[in-house]
Amino acid sequence: EVQLVQSGGGLVQPGGSLRLSCAASGFTFSNYWMHWVRQVPGKGLVWVSHISPDGRATHYADSVKGRFTVSRDNAWNTLYLQISSLRDEDTAVYYCGRYTAPRNGMDVWGQGTTVTVSS
């Protein structure tokens, strides 16, 4: 079964850090662009970041640039999002997603993991 299983969310203080994980199974992980999307409860989807299949190319939303780092370990079929210098407004559900080449949409999504930034 093709799936993405997320972990790593939690409660963190402002200025703190957290690493989110997204474990892939059922497909050749190293062939796909992978994305992170977040959603403040009750609000809309916001694109956060993506990474190329080989990990060499990354892009970020302006709101997280310099604070978030996306990476992947193709040997372990796992995507990561290191989130640092956290702010209240980073509180959200974070989703990982598989993007089908060349531009065929984000067809597999993780279940989401909640990050709460609060003192």
Next chain:
Amino acid sequence: DIVMTQSPLSLPVTPGEPASISCRSSQSLLHSDENNYLDWYLQKPGQSPQLLIYLGSNRASGVPDRISGSGSGTDYTLKINRVEAEDVGVYYCMQSLRAPHTFGQGTKLEIK
């Protein structure tokens, strides 16, 4: 960044009736390869988003043919021929032409 604007933001629909959602981009999403880099997603209550349409008009696997996407350039439309109870949720368009990718604000479809 490319700004995506959806309308309406709220869409009450009677079962069996059609529904239409508009998505406009601040720049053309038509690539030189003649594809429109526009996806549609549905987020049902309490669930992760799911892909409905990619490249403007291609249905994703398992999406019923009463759901269709059209448009080119800066104007796109998602149509549902006959709304059913299972269509309830929030619909989002997203451009994948250029990073950062960007979503529309979302359109909440509810049953009257």
